[in-house]
Amino acid sequence: MDQDFSNISVYATSGNCLSPAGSNVSENLVAIDKGNLAIEKHSNSDLSESPFYGAIISETVIEKEFSKLNYEGPFSKLEKMILIVLNGIVTKYSHVFSKRCGIIFSTTKGNIDALDNAEIENYYLHNTASKISKAMDIKTQPIVLSNACVSGIMAVSVAKRLIQTDKYDHIVVVGADLFSKFVFSGFQSFQAVSPKPCKPYSKNRDGITLGEAAAAMFVTKDKSLLTSNSYKITGESSINDANHISGPSRTGEGLFQSVQKAIKEAGVKPKDIDMISSHGTATNYNDEMEAQAFSRADLAQTPLFSLKGFFGHTLGAAGLLETVISLASADENKIPPSFGFDEMGVTLPLNISAQTQSKSIHTVLKTASGFGGSNTAVIFQKFNTNE
Numbered sequence: 001m002d003q004d005f006s007n008i009s010v011y012a013t014s015g016n017c018l019s020p021a022g023s024n025v026s027e028n029l030v031a032i033d034k035g036n037l038a039i040e041k042h043s044n045s046d047l048s049e050s051p052f053y054g055a056i057i058s059e060t061v062i063e064k065e066f067s068k069l070n071y072e073g074p075f076s077k078l079e080k081m082i083l084i085v086l087n088g089i090v091t092k093y094s095h096v097f098s099k100r101c102g103i104i105f106s107t108t109k110g111n112i113d114a115l116d117n118a119e120i121e122n123y124y125l126h127n128t129a130s131k132i133s134k135a136m137d138i139k140t141q142p143i144v145l146s147n148a149c150v151s152g153i154m155a156v157s158v159a160k161r162l163i164q165t166d167k168y169d170h171i172v173v174v175g176a177d178l179f180s181k182f183v184f185s186g187f188q189s190f191q192a193v194s195p196k197p198c199k200p201y202s203k204n205r206d207g208i209t210l211g212e213a214a215a216a217m218f219v220t221k222d223k224s225l226l227t228s229n230s231y232k233i234t235g236e237s238s239i240n241d242a243n244h245i246s247g248p249s250r251t252g253e254g255l256f257q258s259v260q261k262a263i264k265e266a267g268v269k270p271k272d273i274d275m276i277s278s279h280g281t282a283t284n285y286n287d288e289m290e291a292q293a294f295s296r297a298d299l300a301q302t303p304l305f306s307l308k309g310f311f312g313h314t315l316g317a318a319g320l321l322e323t324v325i326s327l328a329s330a331d332e333n334k335i336p337p338s339f340g341f342d343e344m345g346v347t348l349p350l351n352i353s354a355q356t357q358s359k360s361i362h363t364v365l366k367t368a369s370g371f372g373g374s375n376t377a378v379i380f381q382k383f384n385t386n387e
Helices: 025-034 059-066 077-096 112-117 127-137 149-163 181-189 253-266 285-296 315-331
Strands: 012-018 038-042 051-052 101-106 143-145 170-177 213-220 230-237 276-279 303-305 361-368 374-382
Touching: 012 025, 012 315, 025 143, 038 374, 051 170, 051 285, 059 077, 059 303, 077 101, 077 170, 077 213, 101 127, 101 315, 112 181, 127 213, 149 170, 149 213, 149 230, 149 315, 149 361, 149 374, 170 253, 170 315, 213 315, 230 253, 253 285, 253 361, 253 374, 276 315, 285 361, 315 361
Parallel strands: 101 143, 101 170, 276 303, 276 361
Antiparallel strands: 012 213, 012 230, 038 051, 170 213, 230 374, 361 374
């Protein structure tokens, strides 16, 4: 009989991120406290014929941060972003980058800008993942997870499962996506892009704001590798509602089931969840769907926020970026504000965090939803050093 590894505890630690608001977690938290949005107005004819709002990382910042690292060979903008956020993990954990350590790369479009120069080989996602893995000297074959906008948080869920099935002892999870003309024009064709910074859950919301970012965290079963600000991944689930290629279920069925199953695995009740870091894209259908799902899951009164109004929608990086920031905020016992929110714009009540709140936080729920009916929910609980 096969051994049951489902009782293996798995932890997330050493999160890091890079966005227009900061080159690390601390800088991003300071920007959030000050209300200095990553979203700005841009005029770039390579991306759009008219001015637009978006969150785009300065090339100067990327080059400055990358110059501090010791990597040889040509790397794309995306690859430099990834290696920047992975540097702390490499420094701390390279001694365990053996055959029992994996890496998961989450993205939707990867090196999408390579297509502009007909660099087809550089565009293939598995090639990007292999290049990063080789640069880090990770011995195992990298895994690419590209499942629309749930990719980032689903990568954490998959890492937990792979460790619990004894395939790996540790997994490096990294997510990144670029602001590109391809994606921007695609969302414009849906008439889903806001002319101003987006306003999740608000009555006057009128679409998304796109952004770019990279984020990373180290997932492991080895408690000796954990820092004091680590989290146990106690429950997770991914349910596809198969409603439509781009539109979510009107009843929130997939998200509701994902949340419900994550709560059950974590062994908690809805009232035990201290805050929800939601998807909150500021489109009419997504935000309404989430209100339906959270209401059905008895979470209507739980403090909830979307970070899309601050970072924009960073696609395959979003779920991981928002997890890293949410857990770092929980370390400080703070609930971030849902930037852009003003007047309630969904039909069911939600407890939107309109401004930073101080609260003792132990349990965090992160959710994401994406094209094709994909949904993921993951529950994190603060690591108890006496475990």
